[in-house]
Amino acid sequence: MFFIFLVIAYLLGSIPTGVIIGVKFKGIDIREHGSKNTGATNAYRVLGKKYGLMVLLADVLKGFIPVMLADIVGLNGNKLLIIGIVTIVGHTLSVFLDFKGGKGVATSLGVFLYLVPNVTLILVVVFIIITSLTKYVSLGSITCAAIFPVLVLFMPVRESLDKKGIFFVSLIMCIFVIYKHKTNIKRLIKGTENKI
Numbered sequence: 001m002f003f004i005f006l007v008i009a010y011l012l013g014s015i016p017t018g019v020i021i022g023v024k025f026k027g028i029d030i031r032e033h034g035s036k037n038t039g040a041t042n043a044y045r046v047l048g049k050k051y052g053l054m055v056l057l058a059d060v061l062k063g064f065i066p067v068m069l070a071d072i073v074g075l076n077g078n079k080l081l082i083i084g085i086v087t088i089v090g091h092t093l094s095v096f097l098d099f100k101g102g103k104g105v106a107t108s109l110g111v112f113l114y115l116v117p118n119v120t121l122i123l124v125v126v127f128i129i130i131t132s133l134t135k136y137v138s139l140g141s142i143t144c145a146a147i148f149p150v151l152v153l154f155m156p157v158r159e160s161l162d163k164k165g166i167f168f169v170s171l172i173m174c175i176f177v178i179y180k181h182k183t184n185i186k187r188l189i190k191g192t193e194n195k196i
Helices: 002-014 017-026 040-047 049-072 078-092 105-115 117-134 137-154 163-180 182-190
Strands: none
Touching: 002 049, 002 078, 017 040, 017 049, 040 049, 049 078, 049 105, 078 105, 078 163, 105 117, 105 137, 105 163, 117 137, 137 163, 137 182, 163 182
């Protein structure tokens, strides 16, 4: 059962929603425009608000659904965490895109919205505030990634989850998301980063 869910999680995470929505509704492959990223931010810039929000919702659901279904059938603890991680890996290293993909922020949001909703909702508020004030989506994402492990460390998590496991995963996600934003960080420092 666990192995089956790992396969489902990876394949679901791998669905290139940004590419599919761009091609289907606008005839545009977002990999050829803007930052060339397949995620919601580039979709927002290239395809417009409506389709950008569609990609965002789809990518969040890609993260939410596998862990929710796994929890419903009785998988818990570190197994849920691993399923969540595999989903995020699928998004960033999609089998349908020659193992390329997005930066994993929206899909991570979906995973952790189910696993640690209290922490995730705080991160959403922080993201909205920072992005609204600075107009830099990347800065909002990087900041949330940085404070994610801190919030997990000091806030309660559901009993069925291993606190140490969640903290370790949040730390890995922090490093991963910041690493995926390394070019954004360089542009932020130079003052050449794209705004919304």
